[in-house]
Every structure is written in C-alpha cells, then in structure tokens.
Amino acid sequence: MNGELCIRSAKVSDAGRIMRLINELxxxxxxxxxxxxxVIEHIRDFVVAELDGEFVGCAALHVIWSDMGEIxxxxxxxxxxxxxxxxxxxxxLIEVAVELGLPKIYCFTYVPGFFEKLGxxxxxxxxxxxKMFNDCKNCPKFTACDEIAMLRVLRAxxxxxxxxxxxxxxxxVRLT
Ligand SMILES: CC(C)(COP(=O)(O)OP(=O)(O)OC[C@H]1O[C@@H](n2cnc3c(N)ncnc32)[C@H](O)[C@@H]1OP(=O)(O)O)[C@@H](O)C(=O)NCCC(=O)NCCS
Numbered sequence: 001m002n003g004e005l006c007i008r009s010a011k012v013s014d015a016g017r018i019m020r021l022i023n024e025l026x027x028x029x030x031x032x033x034x035x036x037x038x039v040i041e042h043i044r045d046f047v048v049a050e051l052d053g054e055f056v057g058c059a060a061l062h063v064i065w066s067d068m069g070e071i072x073x074x075x076x077x078x079x080x081x082x083x084x085x086x087x088x089x090x091x092x093l094i095e096v097a098v099e100l101g102l103p104k105i106y107c108f109t110y111v112p113g114f115f116e117k118l119g120x121x122x123x124x125x126x127x128x129x130x131k132m133f134n135d136c137k138n139c140p141k142f143t144a145c146d147e148i149a150m151l152r153v154l155r156a157x158x159x160x161x162x163x164x165x166x167x168x169x170x171x172x173v174r175l176t
Contacts, residue, residue: 001083003052007092010046010058015039018046018058021075030110032147034073047092049076049085056080059089061096061105065130067161069097071107090118094154103155106131108147120150127151 010018019039026033039046042060049057059074071093076085097105106128109115125132128149136142 001051001080001085005085005088006050006053007047007088008050010043010048012040012043014046014048014055014058015043017055018048018073021055021058021077022073025075025078031073031075045072047089049089051080051085057085057089059086059093061093063100063102064134067103067157068128068130069100069102069105070131071105074107086114087118094118094152098154103157103161104151104153106149106151108145108149110147112148112150115150115152118152120152123149123151125149 015036019034019036022031022039023033025031042062045060045062046058047060048055049059055077057074057076057080060072062070062072064070071090074086074089076083076089094105106123107115107120108131112120112122125136125145128151131149136145139145141147
C-alpha cells in the first residue's frame with residue numbers, strides 16, 4: 001500500500017464516515033449494518049485508518065465481559081482493501097485488548113480467512129455465551145446465524161481467574 005497510513009482513535013466527528021462505510025458494505029451483505037446511535041454511543045470502541053489523511057477504514061473493540069472482547073465492524077474502503085489496512089487496525093485493537101488485560105477476543109464474521117491470518121480460530125457459537133446472551137438474542141438471525149465465530153486467546157488465565165471459573169452473564173448480580 002503506497003502512502004502514509006495512520007491508525008488513530010476515532011473522534012465523534014468520524015461517526016458519519018464510519019456509518020457510511022459500514023452501511024455501504026452492509027448493503028453488499030458482507031457485514032452487519034450499524035445504526036447512528038450504536039456508532040455514536042460506542043465511538044470510544046473505534047479506531048479509524050487514514051491513508052494520506054483520507055479516511056479509509058474503521059474497526060471497533062467492544063468489551064463484552066471481564067474475560068472477553070469482541071472485534072466488530074472492521075471495514076476497509078473497497079478501493080483500499082488487501083493492502084494491510086485491515087490487519088493494521090486489528091493489530092491496534094489487539095494491543096488495546098492486551099492493555100485492558102482481556103484474556104480472549106472473538107469475532108463473528110463472513111471472512112474467516114482474514115481472521116485466520118490474525119491468529120483467530122473457528123469456535124462454535126455456544127463457546128461464546130456472553131455474545132449469545134447479550135446480542136444474539138435480539139438478532140433477527142438468532143435461529144439461523146450464518147456468521148462464523150472465531151476466537152483468539154491473548155493470554156492464559158491467572159491462578160485467581162482459574163479458581164473463580166467462568167463468570168456467566170446469567171448469574172444474578174447483586175447491586176447493593
Ligand atoms: C475484511 C477486511 C476488513 C480485510 O481488510 P484488508 O485491508 O482488505 O485486509 P489486509 O490487507 O490487512 O489482509 C491481511 C491478510 O488477510 C488476508 N485477507 C484479507 N481479506 C481476506 C479475505 N476476504 N479472505 C481471506 N483472506 C483475506 C490478506 O490476503 C492478508 O494476508 P497476508 O498477510 O498473508 O498477505 C476488508 O477486506 C473489508 O473491509 N471487507 C469488507 C467488510 C468485511 O467483510 N468486514 C469484516 C466484517 S467481520
């Protein structure tokens with residue numbers, strides 16, 4: 001890829017460009033659409049890619065649970081694909097996930113080949129109960145999901161995490 005590539009945290013002023021790119025690609029059925037509210041509310045999850053100062057891509061890391069993050073809405077402008085921009089954005093988000101201390105990240109995707117190159121492995125949807133519990137239950141494709149679930153382990157669990165075991169979202173949480 002020729003030109004100077006910059007990957008930076010998104011600003012609220014990027015929300016329109018992010019939405020247009022994602023929804024343009026969603027029309028081609030290659031990824032799921034995002035509403036304006038979901039992009040703006042989650043703007044801190046996003047990084048954007050600029051090539052010579054021009055917006056060419058976006059990607060988001062969403063914290064799902066204490067042991068799990070999700071890479072979402074990764075998109076590169078069709079004219080700039082296959083030049084390393086997707087990988088550069090994913091690498092930045094993986095650095096953020098490591099800084100946050102997340103032991104695992106996953107994605108739901110139609111492009112497993114790309115995520116395989118980033119060290120993700122295919123898993124069953126059942127292995128991601130937090131995703132199923134939080135997002136999938138509201139998805140119109142819940143009973144007929146055609147996205148492939150993929151997981152990358154970033155670090156081994158600590159002895160404390162091992163002792164606690166998995167914390168499932170269905171466990172009642174006492175707030176007082
Ligand atoms: C998927 C996408 C984000 C990848 O970004 P990109 O900048 O084109 O990919 P990169 O050039 O960084 O590719 C990194 C590696 O993945 C491979 N790769 C990229 N897209 C691939 C695909 N669709 N299938 C298989 N491998 C792919 C590349 O060949 C490259 O391999 P290499 O390191 O051996 O050279 C981009 O093509 C895109 O926006 N696609 C449409 C939207 C989409 O499908 N998003 C995913 C939603 S989960």
